[in-house]
Amino acid sequence: MNEAAAKPPKRSRQLWLWAALILIGVAMPWVFYDWHTARQSGFVLTMMSQMGMMVIFSLSYNMLMGQSGLLSFGHAVLFGLGGYCTVHFLEAAGHHSFPVPLELIPLCAGLTGLGFGIVYGYIAATQRATAFAMITLGLGELTTTAGIMFHHFFGGEGGISTDRTNASSLFGLSYGASVQVYYLILAWTVLAALGMLFLTKTPLGAMANATRDNFERARFMGYDPRRVRFLQFALSGFFAGIGGGLYAITYEIVTYDAVSGALSANVVLMTYIGGATFFYGPILGAILITLLQSGLSLLSNAWLIYVGVLFIGMVTFAPSGLAGIIGAHGPLARAGRLGRLLVPYLRLSIPAFATLIGFSGAVELTSFLTIGEAQGKHLVLFGETIQVWTPQPWIVTAILLIGGGIWLRRECRAFARIWDDLNADLKDRSL
Amino acid sequence: MEAPALSLKNVRKNFGPVEIIRGVDLDIARGERHAIIGPNGAGKTTLFNLISGRFPISSGSIALNGTRIDQLPPQNISRLGLSRSFQITSIFHRMTVFENIRCALLWSSGYRYSFWSPLWTQKALNRQAEQLLDELNLASRRDLQAGLLSYAEQRALEIGITIAGGATVVLLDEPTAGMSHSETEYAQALIRRVTEGKTLLMVEHDMGVVFGLADRISVVVYGQVIASGKPEDIRNDRAVKEAYLGALTE
Amino acid sequence: MEIVLNPLLNGFVYGMLLFMLASGLTLIFSMMGVLNFAHAGIYMIGAYVAFDMSRLIGFWAALIVAPLVCAAIGAGIEVWGLRRTHHNGHIAELLFTFGLFFIIERGVQMVWGMLPVPYRVPALLDFPLFRLYGVDFPAYRAFMLLIAGGMLLAIRLLLTRTRVGLIIQASLTHPQMVSSLGHNVPRVFTLVFAGGCYLAGLAGVIGGNYQVTEPAMAASLGPIVFVVVVFGGLGSLSGCFVSSIVIGMVQTFAVSIDGSLADLLGPIVAWIGTDNLAGEILSIPVSRVGPLLPYAMMVGILMFRPRGLMGTRDT
Numbered sequence: 001m002n003e004a005a006a007k008p009p010k011r012s013r014q015l016w017l018w019a020a021l022i023l024i025g026v027a028m029p030w031v032f033y034d035w036h037t038a039r040q041s042g043f044v045l046t047m048m049s050q051m052g053m054m055v056i057f058s059l060s061y062n063m064l065m066g067q068s069g070l071l072s073f074g075h076a077v078l079f080g081l082g083g084y085c086t087v088h089f090l091e092a093a094g095h096h097s098f099p100v101p102l103e104l105i106p107l108c109a110g111l112t113g114l115g116f117g118i119v120y121g122y123i124a125a126t127q128r129a130t131a132f133a134m135i136t137l138g139l140g141e142l143t144t145t146a147g148i149m150f151h152h153f154f155g156g157e158g159g160i161s162t163d164r165t166n167a168s169s170l171f172g173l174s175y176g177a178s179v180q181v182y183y184l185i186l187a188w189t190v191l192a193a194l195g196m197l198f199l200t201k202t203p204l205g206a207m208a209n210a211t212r213d214n215f216e217r218a219r220f221m222g223y224d225p226r227r228v229r230f231l232q233f234a235l236s237g238f239f240a241g242i243g244g245g246l247y248a249i250t251y252e253i254v255t256y257d258a259v260s261g262a263l264s265a266n267v268v269l270m271t272y273i274g275g276a277t278f279f280y281g282p283i284l285g286a287i288l289i290t291l292l293q294s295g296l297s298l299l300s301n302a303w304l305i306y307v308g309v310l311f312i313g314m315v316t317f318a319p320s321g322l323a324g325i326i327g328a329h330g331p332l333a334r335a336g337r338l339g340r341l342l343v344p345y346l347r348l349s350i351p352a353f354a355t356l357i358g359f360s361g362a363v364e365l366t367s368f369l370t371i372g373e374a375q376g377k378h379l380v381l382f383g384e385t386i387q388v389w390t391p392q393p394w395i396v397t398a399i400l401l402i403g404g405g406i407w408l409r410r411e412c413r414a415f416a417r418i419w420d421d422l423n424a425d426l427k428d429r430s431l
Numbered sequence: 432m433e434a435p436a437l438s439l440k441n442v443r444k445n446f447g448p449v450e451i452i453r454g455v456d457l458d459i460a461r462g463e464r465h466a467i468i469g470p471n472g473a474g475k476t477t478l479f480n481l482i483s484g485r486f487p488i489s490s491g492s493i494a495l496n497g498t499r500i501d502q503l504p505p506q507n508i509s510r511l512g513l514s515r516s517f518q519i520t521s522i523f524h525r526m527t528v529f530e531n532i533r534c535a536l537l538w539s540s541g542y543r544y545s546f547w548s549p550l551w552t553q554k555a556l557n558r559q560a561e562q563l564l565d566e567l568n569l570a571s572r573r574d575l576q577a578g579l580l581s582y583a584e585q586r587a588l589e590i591g592i593t594i595a596g597g598a599t600v601v602l603l604d605e606p607t608a609g610m611s612h613s614e615t616e617y618a619q620a621l622i623r624r625v626t627e628g629k630t631l632l633m634v635e636h637d638m639g640v641v642f643g644l645a646d647r648i649s650v651v652v653y654g655q656v657i658a659s660g661k662p663e664d665i666r667n668d669r670a671v672k673e674a675y676l677g678a679l680t681e
Numbered sequence: 682m683e684i685v686l687n688p689l690l691n692g693f694v695y696g697m698l699l700f701m702l703a704s705g706l707t708l709i710f711s712m713m714g715v716l717n718f719a720h721a722g723i724y725m726i727g728a729y730v731a732f733d734m735s736r737l738i739g740f741w742a743a744l745i746v747a748p749l750v751c752a753a754i755g756a757g758i759e760v761w762g763l764r765r766t767h768h769n770g771h772i773a774e775l776l777f778t779f780g781l782f783f784i785i786e787r788g789v790q791m792v793w794g795m796l797p798v799p800y801r802v803p804a805l806l807d808f809p810l811f812r813l814y815g816v817d818f819p820a821y822r823a824f825m826l827l828i829a830g831g832m833l834l835a836i837r838l839l840l841t842r843t844r845v846g847l848i849i850q851a852s853l854t855h856p857q858m859v860s861s862l863g864h865n866v867p868r869v870f871t872l873v874f875a876g877g878c879y880l881a882g883l884a885g886v887i888g889g890n891y892q893v894t895e896p897a898m899a900a901s902l903g904p905i906v907f908v909v910v911v912f913g914g915l916g917s918l919s920g921c922f923v924s925s926i927v928i929g930m931v932q933t934f935a936v937s938i939d940g941s942l943a944d945l946l947g948p949i950v951a952w953i954g955t956d957n958l959a960g961e962i963l964s965i966p967v968s969r970v971g972p973l974l975p976y977a978m979m980v981g982i983l984m985f986r987p988r989g990l991m992g993t994r995d996t
Contacts, residue, residue, distance in 0.1 A: 069772075071772055071775065071776075123980060123984055126983070126984050126987075127983055127984075127987060129771070129772075130714075130716055130771065130775070131911075131983055131987050133716070133775065134716075134907060134911050134979065134983060135979070135980055135983040135984070137904060137907065138904075138908070138976040138977075138979040138980040138983070139976075139980060141904050141976045142973060142976040142977060142980065145972045145973050145976070146973065149965065149969060149970070149972075149973070150961055150962065150965070151961065152961050198549065199546055201549050201550050201551060202545060202546045202547065202548060202549060202550060203537050203542040203543070203544065203545045203546070203548065203550065204544050204545060204546040205546070206526075206530060206533065206534050206537065206550060207534060207537065207544070209523065209525070209526055209530070209534075210523050210526065210534045212525075213522075213523035213524050213525050213526060214521055214522065214523050214524070216485075216505075216521070217517075217521045217522070217523065217592070218534075219504070219505040219506045219509070220483060220505050220506075220509050220514065220515055221506075221509060221514075221534065221535050221537070221538055221592070221596060222506050222509040222510045222538030222539070222596065223506055223537075223538060223544075224504070224506045227544060228544065231544055231546065235546065261900070261904075265779070265783065268776070268779065269780075269783075272776060277525070301791065302787065302791050304783070304787045305784055305787045305788060305791065307783075308780050308781075308783040308784035308787060309784060311776075311780040311783065312762075312777060312780040312781065312784070315766055315769075315773055315776045315777045315780060316762070316765050316766055316777065319769050319773060363791070366791055366792060367791045370791060370792055370793065370794055371790075371791060371794060371795075
C-alpha cells in the first residue's frame with residue numbers, strides 16, 4: 001500500500017477531471033438559461049468568454065514564467081497586437097479581401113502573435129532574469145505609447161472597432177449571438193490548452209525547464225539558452241495572439257488597454273496566484289481572477305485591493321500558488337489520510353473568517369468614507385445602513401482584525417505542526 | 432599522427448591584473464585517463480572553465496581532436512564532443528531524475544530545439560535514459576525531483592548528465608568531493624565504468640581515486656604545470672613533493 | 682538660444698527629481714538585488730501625505746514629516762514583508778514589491794479618490810524668480826534644485842564619511858562580499874530600504890506640487906525611474922545621476938521640438954503619402970514622440986550593453 005503513496009496520481013483520473021471541466025464549460029450557458037425570455041444570461045456568457053481568453057492568455061504567459069523562469073512585464077503586447085490585427089482582418093473581411101471564415105481567424109491572430117513574438121523575442125531573449133523583466137517592461141510601455149500615438153493602425157486613444165459578422169462561417173453561423181461566440185472561444189481554449197500541454201512534452205519544453213533551473217548547465221549540454229528563450233517567447237506569442245484574436249472577436253473593439261501594462265500586470269497576478277509551477281495552475285488562476293473580477297467588482301469598489309493582498313499572500317506563504325496548495329495534499333489524499341486534516345482545517349477556518357471579515361470591514365469602511373461618499377452611496381449590511389462616521393463599526397472591525405489575526409497566527413502554527421507530523425509519518429511509512 | 436584528444440598550448444588567463452593561469456601546455460592522448468592535482472587555488476577549476484568555454488582565455492590556444500575551440504561558446508564545444516561536470520553540483524533541481532538524464536541526451540540524439548516531436552513516443556531515447564539510470568544505480572529514484580536526492584546521489588546524477596551526451600572527452604571536476612569512504616569507492620567504480628573508451632580529464636583531491644584511476648597525472652601549482660607523467664613517476668618526483676607538500680602545509 | 686535654454690533648465694529640474702527617486706532605487710537594487718516596484722508608489726504616498734499635512738501643519742513641516750513617514754513605511758515593508766520572501770529568491774521579492782505597488786495604487790485611489798488633489802506650491806515660493814526669453818522661471822523650481830542638490834551632497838557625505846556608508850558602498854560593487862564581513866546585514870538592508878523610501882518620499886513632497894498629485898502619478902513615473910536606473914547602470918550612483926539628467930533632458934527637449942522626420946525627409950514622405958502608417962510614423966512631430974524615447978533607450982541599452990552606461994555589473 002505504501003507503494004501507492006509514492007506514485008503520482010493516475011492518468012485516467014486526471015483525464016476525467018479535464019473532461020468534467022470542459023463539460024462544465026459546455027453546460028454553463030444552459031445552467032443560467034432564462035426560460036422566460038428564451039435567452040442565456042448575458043452576464044454569465046460574458047464572464048465565461050472572458051475566462052476562456054484569460055485561460056489561453058495566462059497559459060501562454062506561463063510558458064515564460066513557470067516553464068522558462070522568465071518574468072515578463074509586457075506580455076499583453078502579444079495579446080493586444082493579435083487583437084489589433086484581428087480587427088483589421090475582420091474589416092478586410094467586410095471588404096471581401098480576406099476570405100477566412102471566423103472560426104479560423106483566431107488562428108490568423110495566433111500567426112500574427114507569432115510574428116510579433118519573433119520580433120519582440122529577438123530583442124528580449126538576449127537577456128534573462130531581471131534584465132529580461134526590464135526589457136519586456138520597456139517593450140510593453142513602448143508599444144502602449146505607440147498605440148496611443150498612432151492612428152492608422154491602432155486608432156489612437158479611441159482604439160479601432162469592427163463587426164465580427166463581416167466574416168463568413170464554416171458552419172453557416174452568423175455569430176450575431178454571443179452564445180455562438182462563446183462556444184467558439186471554448187473550442188479554441190481547449191485547442192490552445194492542448195497545444196501548450198503538448199509543447200511541454202517536447203524537447204523544447206524540456207529544455208525550457210532545464211534553462212529555468214540551471215541555464216549554465218544547459219549550455220554545457222549543447223543548448224544555447226538564448227535560442228531556447230527565443231523559441232519559447234515566440235511560441236507563447238502565438239498562443240497569446242489567439243487569445244487576443246478571441247478578445248477582438250468578442251468585444252469587437254480593441255483599444256490600447258489590450259496592450260497596456262495593466263493587462264500585463266493582470267496576467268502576472270493570474271498566473272502566479274493560480275500556480276506557475278503546474279501546467280494547470282494558470283487555468284485555476286484565470287478562472288478565479290475572472291470570477292472575482294465579475295463578482296467582487298460588483299460588490300466592492302476596492303476589489304483590486306483584495307486581489308493584491310491575495311497575490312502578496314501567495315508570494316509570501318505559497319510560492320507555488322493555488323495549484324501548489326492543492327498538489328501538496330496529493331500524497332495525503334492518496335494515502336487516504338485527508339480526513340485527519342478536517343478538524344484542523346475547521347479550527348483554522350474560524351479565526352481566518354474573523355480576520356477576513358475584519359480586513360474587508362476595514363477596507364470597505366475606508367472606501368465608503370471616501371469613494372462611497374463622493375458617489376453618495378451608503379454601506380448597507382443585512383438591510384441596515386452602517387454609519388461610517390461613527391466609531392462603533394470601526395471598533396468592531398479592529399477587534400475582528402487584530403484579535404482574529406493573533407488567533408489565526410496561533411492556529412496556523414498548530415496546523416503547521418499537524419501537517420508536518422502527518423507528512424513525516426507518511427514518509428516514514430513509505431521508506 | 433593522430434591529434435591528441437585535448438591539446439593546450441601556452442594557455443594564459445588573467446582576471447584584471449592577476450594572472451591565474453600562467454602558460455599551461457598539456458597534451459592528453461585519446462583514451463587516456465588523466466588527473467590534475469595540485470593545492471587549492473592553483474587554478475585547476477579555472478583551467479576546466481577555460482577548456483569548456485565558460486571563460487574566454489587571455490592568450491594561447493586549446494584544441495579538441497585537432498580543432499581549435501578556444502573562441503567557441505560552451506554549447507558549441509559541447510557539440511564537438513567535450514563534456515564537463517561541476518565541483519558544485521549543477522543539476523536541474525526541479526525536474527525529475529529521469530528528465531535530467533533525458534535532457535542531457537537530447538542534443539546528441541539530434542532533437543535540437545524540436546517542438547514537434549512528443550518525448551513520450553521517443554522509445555529509443557527513453558530506453559537509453561532508463562539504461563543510464565540503471566548504470567548510475569538511480570533507477571529507484573526515477574521520478575523523484577533531483578533537488579530531493581541525497582548528496583551522493585546528486586553527485587552520481589552529475590556524472591550521469593556529464594557522460595549522457597556521448598562525449599568523447601569528459602572533464603570531471605572533483606567528482607568525489609565531500610563523499611564518505613564507501614561512497615568514494617562506489618563513485619570511483621562508476622567513473623571507471625562510464626568512461627570506458629573515453630578520454631577523461633579530472634581534477635581530484637582524493638589521492639586514492641587519483642592513483643586508482645589515472646593513467647597519467649599532471650601537477651598544477653600557481654597556474655603552471657610543474658610535472659606531468661605516469662603515477663609512479665609523479666609519486667617519486669622530488670619537485671612535486673616539495674612544491675605540492677610545501678604548498679599544502681602553507 | 683531660447684529654444685535651448687528654457688528646456689535645458691526645466692530638463693535639469695526634472696532630471697534632479699528623477700535622480701532623487703532613482704538614487705534610492707539604485708541603492709536598494711544594487712545592494713539587495715530587489716527591483717523595488719513599489720518605489721514610485723512610495724513617491725506617490727509622499728506626495729499625498731504631504732498634501733494632507735500641508736493643510737494641517739503647513740508645507741514646511743510636511744517637508745520634514747512626510748519623508749519620515751515614507752521611511753517608516755519602507756522599514757516596515759522590509760522587516761515584515763521582503764525579509765520573509767528573501768529565501769524564495771529575487772524574483773519572489775520583485776513580485777512582492779510588484780503586488781505592493783498594486784495595493785498602494787488602489788489604496789491611494791480608495792483613500793484620496795480618483796481625481797487629482799489640489800496640492801499647491803506654498804505661497805512663499807509662488808513667484809517667478811526670473812524671466813528668460815519671455816518665459817518665467819518659478820522660484821519653486823529653484824527650491825527643488827536646492828533640495829535635490831542638498832540631498833545629493835548629503836548622500837555623498839553619508840556614503841564616504843560614515844561606517845554604514847562605506848559598507849553600503851562596498852556592497853554596491855561586491856554584493857556577496859558584505860555578508861562575509863560580519864556586519865549585521867539585515868539591519869543595513871532595513872536602513873538602505875528605509876533610506877531609499879525616505880528619498881522617494883521627499884521627491885514626492887517636492888514633486889507632487891510640481892507635477893500633479895493624482896493616483897496615476899506613480900504608474901506614469903515608475904517605469905521612467907526604472908529606465909533611469911537600468912540606463913545608468915547598476916552599482917553606480919554617478920551613472921544614475923548622469924542618466925537622470927539625460928532622461929530628464931531628452932523628455933523636456935523632445936516636447937519643445939516641433940519638427941518631425943518628415944521635415945528632414947520631405948520628398949520621401951511626399952512619395953509615401955501621410956495617409957498610411959509609415960507616413961504617419963515619419964510625419965509625427967518629435968514633441969509627441971517624447972514619451973517613447975526613454976523606453977526605446979532602455980530597450981536599446983539592455984540589448985547591447987546590459988550593464989548600463991556606467992554600471993559595474995550586469996542588470
